[in-house]
Amino acid sequence: MKHRLRIAARLTAASAHATAPAPERAEAPELVRPPAGREPPVAGAGYRRSWFWTAYDALAQALDHRFGWDRLPTPLGLAVLVGIRNRLRKHNLYDPGRLPSAGPPPPVPDPKGHEVRRTANGSYNDVDHPAMGMAGTRFGRNVPLEHAYAETPERVMTPNPRMISRRLMTRTRFQPARSLNVLAATWLQFMIRDWFSHGISPSDDPWTIPLEPGDDWPEPLLTIPRVPADPTRPPGYEGPATSLNTLTHWWDLSLVYGLSDEEQRALRTGTRGRIRHRPSGTRAMAGGKADPTREPGFWLGLVMMQGLFEREHNAICERLHAEYPAWGDDELFERARLINAALVAKIHTVEWTPAVISHPTAVTGLRANWWGLASEPINRALGRISRSETISGIPGSRTDHFGVPFSITEEFAAVYRMHPLIPDDYSLRHLRDDSRIRDTTLRELSGPAALRVASAISAADLLYSFGTEYPGAIVLHNFPRLLQEFERPDGKLVDLAATDLIRCRELGVPRYNEFRRLLNLRPASGFDTLTDDPALAEELREVYADRLEDVDLIVGMFAEKRPEGFAFSDTAFRVFILMASRRLNSDRFFTPDYAERVYTRTGLDWIANSSMTSVILRHHPELRPALHHVGNAFAPWRRSGVTA
Template identity: 60%
Template structure:
């Protein structure tokens, strides 16, 4: 096993600080500031992004795990199975540091720890209040569509987020009390937004000024925990106990406990798009089990389950890397960069013919390269959470249509297909028709004045009314994520000098200036991200993309099962072939072959599908 590289602070080892790399990183930052990576030809643009990624690894990975702690989560004792199996809670991914990235460990940061602002009421609730920002700048009057993609991008993103992170269930005590203006129609005064749960491992004797921290109740690893659970109990409930398979929505035995409090359809955020993705990849797991059983008939239930889980998780990571992300940021340079993350600059064809031709991640991609934490123990970060607040992707109105002939089946609102109602729609409408409807409907663009109205008046399963737009603004303030200009400075980007500099829309510039009383430094991160001028082909902001440059590759680089253990000896030859040979399109057609006409000729399942009229809706 390759020993991982660690250091006391931000990454400083080897090539990352050699003279050639110092030249590359400084040159990349110069070109990016003077011209912009997106305005360069593809090859210089790729080199610029490479240099930016190295610089971000050097300067924007900060560990919170070394801060004083009590009673951190304890991984199970080491066992031989940990060398070849993912654990339910994410422990033992790094065999030298088995707690790293497991459920219940802290979020890291992409900003220096001394730059984390404390969650003082005067800052969290300061003018403009989160509710004022929601009403004035985020409310959707009509859908602003992202016409280059389809609504599966929204379903997929939430499906991924359910794997990556959760701060847990908010306590009901001491809610934030958001002041309201006299003309605000909100039914309760003041508006109450529950707090993010405290870090249960925080040492009460920590010195004053110790940065605030929170824990991720999910595993930090890209391990498909949204399908398989984040602990042994959840995982056992999902499994049938036969041939490695897991329960499906409609197999006659619910994969969830009868206790309503543990029913995921009653967890805030559950909706039809998420249910569809869960269903599709539960079926994919079982298909992988059947494939592995045919290749290795002597394997029992446990071996089939563990190999199929590895393969399914890797396929999800591949789809996100080379299909979902290039669809939503479809600039020619980023498309090539993302494909290089998986296959290297040598490309997919060379990989398929010869496999890895180099140990370098640049030449042959990250999967199968040596793992590297870049001097900082792996975790997801609060800034990563903040830039993934992309609720505008979700439509308010849903026109469900038949895959066979495009006839209208029913009209739904987001309210109709959320919560337990999502399962009712899934039970009464053919899944192929639902997938077709999502594939031919545009999502929203991640921009101002495009937040789903239903989510601004969202009734939680516990009856509590919530404005998720206001909550998103408040969360970044509460968790010490910097405001927009400071965020850009910490990423070595030029801050907005004025409201006109922030956005290319003069009317929006006036609105933002009015809401923030003329102070550009007060603009919240999410508002700035939504207001930015977008690079060509982008459905979200360039500033957010900087965190993706860093964290999208880090989730692969740090994970032993995508690097050192991404081998036929661990996955099996049949499992490795499954990952290589499949895509989102093949997954869809395997389980729903009736979608073939809608997908004919497409190379990416997240772009608008064909309709009988030959165009998306």
């Protein structure tokens, strides 16, 4: 209790500081601070607060706590998920943009034509709040700000992150996720690299982690770079943790299209809206101008996805040009970009996510996000039959920020740390007969080596190889070994498992039990209730010295029993329930502007008639036999020469 009072006092003091005169500081023209325009409404104001919805949400919570939404019949389970999401929207959206900032927000120039096109830097998605969600704005939070303080240096090291990595994360044997293929893992990184980045970590003053006796780390010390400091925080700031997203917060495929007009001009061919294939495979992932092959995290999977959706953009341009021959290069580029980004959002919503959480109730709910409970056939035949997102889906509904300016949240980033999906070893094979081209490792598919592999092996063979292999299960003792001793392009060695733990601790993401409480979930009452594996429970008790409240969020999520069909935890699912739909609800290009006047009839039909399978086959028709009778492109494909 005293701890909570101290935190509340610090937060009150930080809020009071917001009205003080801003100290002089160097200009940072690429950074944007709190949104300009009229002040947004109070968090959650007016959202389903009638007596009916209050009672409904309370009943949904009671049923969830008593039975679990996943154990209920699908119609009742869906009704409970609606109540869960209502509560999350009302109680788990917070805006660090209201915290002290060193100076007023810089002016955001009004770009020409923003009404019908996405700006490169994400501004003017909401014309009343033009800076909302643009590159360089703060990450939001899904936990109250008084619970979002960075841990002290002593706590950041408790328990030792390297010790947890070695004892609980290390992949002793590969545990496959047999309902998925490696394209599912590839897609996830493609999305993450498009959605959020904390920027390039400084090289000075890293975290230094003591090594246990017998640790085989090849260097005398294990160092992990810190998250870059938020330069918008005033000197002496002691409030909740804040950091900036160097990418845009919107679902706009900026990984393909870049974050500036200059990047886009360099990308475009100047003819019919088309874009050129970049030899480096993808844009600089931290938003800079560096060679992306030299940035941590660059690998063959990104090259494959980048190339596929570059080709998709150009195919859309050709279709639009045939339909609207009078349109110039700019018009074709901007409309194709809108269509391509929306298609990616649709694929993630109704294909990738249902593949990784294939519980019938969850799948129905995810599809309803796009088409509504009225179903896809009704939506395609009649369009929207209701203003309600529940009945007719989010695309085309009204924009709703639920009282809080939109942003990606630190908690959303935290639950997407799913590195166990990545295999260490890969078998690259020929599509024609499934014969082996070469066996290789993640290290040999990363950095500049990725481009050598991509140039030596056809895209169809690479897609086939990834489509027919399993990714790893998202559980403990299944972290890629090569990522626990990951050599960055600058030659530095990093343990990414330890890094994942430190990132949550230094960014103020609560630990497992506290995180569950703040999401209105019951915390684990003991190590034996945290997991249904008695041996694992004993390992957890030993590593965390019998201190249940110290268990890290990622460790708890990897350990907990999952709902049927789920590749990841129910704890993570609560953040997805909230944020996956919010990313559509808040974006005007998925709400009122998801319309013919912006996308064209041709564009809307392209999105409606396309899937990940059709995108792949549009550019690689030779893969049709491998995808024959495969209902979801992220499920295992058929091997060549293998009959059904």
